[in-house]
Amino acid sequence: MVHYFKNVEKYFREYKKVRKYAHWKPRRKPLVLIYSELGKRFEELVGELLGExxxxxTKYQSSVKGCKPDFIVNQSHWMDAKLSEHTVFNSETIQKYEPHIDKLTIIYxxxxxQLEYRRMVTxxxxxxxxxxxxxxxxPERHSYYDGQLKEIEEKTIKYLR
Known part of the structure; x- marks a missing residue:
């Protein structure tokens, strides 16, 4: 719903359910939505950095059904951005993408x-x-990215508690 309508209220307006659900207000944003927004923000920052x-x-244009990697370097090398190092192991990214490419890079x-900052997992x-x-x-660009990344990381950790 958020992908297509940006928020729940726009969905209600689009389908003329405002009156029926006028009393409905989310008490707070669901964690999955918070992490999704932080992940999207991180992905945008990674894209900016890769460009720099x-x-x-290219983005999302894999031409393989069901595969939408965040970044496609070429047809045999895809990249995906993840908020945490372990996130990729709790998703189907590796199993879904590997059969179609030679190299997958997960940027986290x-x-x-305690393992290395750069390592092969398969x-x-x-x-x-x-x-x-x-x-x-x-140095000034490094500082810019450090500040942006620190803010995303702090918000991610804040919602883990």
Whole structure:
């Protein structure tokens, strides 16, 4: 619903249910929606960063039914952005994408293990912390991304409690 209408109120207006549900107001935003918004924000920031460091990509246009990777470097290399290091293991991303490509790169924000910041998790899938892409940036741009990423990470952690 949020994908198509942006919020519940717009959905009610679109389908002329405002009067019937006039009393309905969400007490607070559901966690899944909060994480979805933070994930989208992180994905946009990753796209901005990839553009800045001159990694060409297209978005969502895989031409493979059911596969919409966040970033397509080429037909054999896809990238996906995840809020946390472990998120990819709780999703179907690897199983869904690997049969169609040679390389999958998962760019993540929150480090949740003691393992390396960049590592292979399957023969085709590499897990890479966002900081690995920021190494070549000028100090002021590095600082900009640090601030943006820190804000997203703090909000993500806040809602974990």
């Amino acid at each position: 460091i001159k990694i060409p990509f 924000l929150r480090k949740t293990s 023969p085709k899938t590499e897990l890479v912390h966002i900081s690995q892409y920021m190494e070549s940036l000028e």
